Amino acid sequence: MPTPSLGDFHHVNGLSAFPDTLKNGVVAIGNFDGVHRGHRAVLNTALEIGRNMNRPVYAMTFEPHPRTVFNPASPVFRLTPEVQKAEVLKAEGLDGMLVLPFSKEFASVEASDFVADILISALSITHAVTGHDFHFGKARKGTPDYLKASGEAEGFGVTIVHPETDExxxxxxxxxxxxxxxxxxxxxxxxxLGYRWFVDAVVQHGDKRGRDLGYPTANLRFPEGCPLKHGIYAVKVSLNGKNYDGVASYGRRPTFDNGAALFEVFLFDFNGDLYGETLRVHLVSYLRGEEKFDSADALIDQMDRDSAEARAALASLRPLTELDTRLTPFG
Structure with missing residues (x-):
């Protein structure tokens, strides 16, 4: 598989595609789903070590999620699928992301072989950084203490990062x-997360009922298993390099058909055809739950109020963190 390019960021799938430019580097190891503040404690530790040593810094992650492999009947909903994860890691300042295919066979590799064949032979790492709960290898024998002992024996550094807590x-x-x-x-x-959670989805044809109500919406199918609560949201939307404010409804449209869950976005101050376009939707705030209305007129009145509330929420939007300024469209 070719390596996707994100500027100078290396998005690498598999060891065979690993570039020489990342060898002798500092690797942060973990699933990093969401790349949240706890993950970034690990990543920022790796960045500090790598910059002090003048070494490249990259994340090693695994696809699919190990819990999905071992329990396919209950797959883990991914906060950041692979491409989005790479974008967040790039925005955080890393030089790359190495994705290793995860399977039951991979999980059965001896911890000593993971160190010798992957960390040393394939990657030539200088330093490894992981969270306190990272385990690897057959029967999860690759504990943080095991990794530190391996580093001491083989000549690479190891830093274990304690869990990050909120306020x-x-x-x-x-x-x-x-x-x-x-x-x-x-x-x-x-x-x-430290930034506004976002989802990428393609606009699909719907029943065009929103147009009749005076609120033409872009209809999006969110990823299967999305846990998001049904209701109304204030959103920021990116499309082809342009940014829009909007209000969105996620749910089954109980006033009409009570059908499959759909995310319907109304973009303020936009005219045009969105069918087939990919929208990036950043969730800013939850306004209210999904409701069933007695008439279309009652629904329209509520949509007017929702739009006004969404505009007010978006007008006062401020960055959560420096990373948020790079990921969320504030313009």
């Missing part, structure tokens, strides 16, 4: 962010 002293995790999305607590989800 309430709770550990930041991808699971907490998924739970926050499911509860409609966008403020918490975005706060734990």
């Amino acid at each position: 309430n002293a709770e550990i930041i995790s991808s699971s907490r962010i998924r739970d926050a999305l499911a509860a409609g607590d966008i403020a918490l989800a975005n706060g734990l």
